[in-house]
Amino acid sequence: MDISHFDARRYRTVSVTDGYGEWVRTYEDTVLDLMDLRLLAELRSVPWAHVENAADLACGTGRIGSWLRGKGVSAIDGVDLTPQMLERARAKGVYQRLFVGDVGDTDLPSAHYDLVTAVLVDEHLPELHPLYREAARLVRPGGRCVIVGYHPYFLLNGVPTHFESENGEPVSIQCYVHLFSDHVAAALAAGWELRELREGLIDDEWLARKPKWRSYHHQPISFAFVWQMGGHSELA
Numbered sequence: 001m002d003i004s005h006f007d008a009r010r011y012r013t014v015s016v017t018d019g020y021g022e023w024v025r026t027y028e029d030t031v032l033d034l035m036d037l038r039l040l041a042e043l044r045s046v047p048w049a050h051v052e053n054a055a056d057l058a059c060g061t062g063r064i065g066s067w068l069r070g071k072g073v074s075a076i077d078g079v080d081l082t083p084q085m086l087e088r089a090r091a092k093g094v095y096q097r098l099f100v101g102d103v104g105d106t107d108l109p110s111a112h113y114d115l116v117t118a119v120l121v122d123e124h125l126p127e128l129h130p131l132y133r134e135a136a137r138l139v140r141p142g143g144r145c146v147i148v149g150y151h152p153y154f155l156l157n158g159v160p161t162h163f164e165s166e167n168g169e170p171v172s173i174q175c176y177v178h179l180f181s182d183h184v185a186a187a188l189a190a191g192w193e194l195r196e197l198r199e200g201l202i203d204d205e206w207l208a209r210k211p212k213w214r215s216y217h218h219q220p221i222s223f224a225f226v227w228q229m230g231g232h233s234e235l236a
Contacts, residue, residue, distance in 0.1 A: 003175040008158025011172040016124045019173035020060070020082040023163040027085075028061055030163060034206055036119050036148045037067055039224040045195040046144055046226055048072060051114045055079070055138050057103040057131070058121035062089030068117070069094040077113075079106045104130025106138070113138050119148040123161060123175045128186035136190040136229060145192060145227040151199065151220040152177050183225060192227035199223045 020027070048071035056065050059078030068076055076094060079101045080086050086098050099107060103121055116135040125131060135145040150161060160172040180197075187194070200222040207214055 001177040003155055003160050003177055006156050006158050006177065007160055007172070009160060009162065009170070009172065011160070011162055011170045013160075013172040013174055015174055017082050019161075019163070019171065021084045022165060022171070023173075024061065024082070024084045024088060025166065026163065028063065028088075031063075031120070032206070032209055034200065034209070035150075035222050036224075037063070039148055039198055039200050039222055040064075040067060040119075040146070042198055043146070043196060043224060043226055045228075046115065046146060053077075053113045054115040054117065055106075055108055055113045055135075056095070057106070057116060057118040057135070059089050059095070059098070060085045060120075062092040062094060064117055064119045065089060065094045066092055068115075073115070077108055079103060079108065102130075104134050106134060108138055110137050111140050114140060114143050116143070116145045117148075118145070120150060122147060122149040122178055122183075123152075123155060124173065125178075126176055128178055128182055129189060132186045132190040132192060132227075135227075136192065139229050141229060143229050144195070145187075145225075145229075147183065147225040147227070149178075149223055151223050152179055153220045154216075180223075187225070187227050191229060193230060194225070195228045196226035197223065 051073045054073050054076045056078045059080050065076050075096045077097045078095045079099045116138050155177045160175045162170055162172045165171050199220045202216045202219050202221050
């Protein structure tokens with residue numbers, strides 16, 4: 001579903017490449033680790049230190065790649081649609097290879113990766129099936145896929161992904177609402193099995209960083225799925 005049905009902000013809306021190409025200036029100062037990295041740290045079904053090869057889809061500025069490297073992942077390839085974001089990711093020096101590309105149709109090798117991550121990207125995809133099919137193509141038997149996203153609850157309540165432009169104007173990036181049932185349908189169709197689901201809430205730690213969000217206290221802001229592809233896994 002296009003968020004235009006629910007959008008309460010009515011900001012000017014731009015494409016993914018235009019939006020993130022401009023947002024790159026302040027992206028890492030804006031997106032809190034509480035949104036995604038805290039959820040990744042809470043996952044119990046991914047043995048990070050045993051992952052040899054990972055594909056970081058929609059790698060952005062390299063925040064996730066840096067976190068994975070800190071957890072002991074030895075080789076990481078990254079893909080992103082926005083060249084400006086990839087420049088920031090390249091500067092971090094944590095990726096083996098970086099490519100400009102679509103998360104649903106990458107040039108990465110088939111059956112090569114123990115882990116595929118896709119963080120804070122699903123809300124920008126008109127359809128989820130291409131992402132889950134591509135992740136299934138990339139992983140080895142028993143490999144895992146971690147999807148972390150902006151919770152559909154916030155989108156349904158009219159808060160799109162947005163940033164403040166250089167001139168101070170709030171700008172939305174094109175978003176789509178995907179319910180959890182949409183994720184399950186797309187994942188099962190691609191052969192994935194669900195291992196874990198966690199949701200992140202606006203809690204006191206959030207409010208300490210963003211006091212103006214008090215009206216959202218206790219509401220879900222993000223989620224994390226862990227999927228596994230059938231077959232024997234080399235991961236402990």
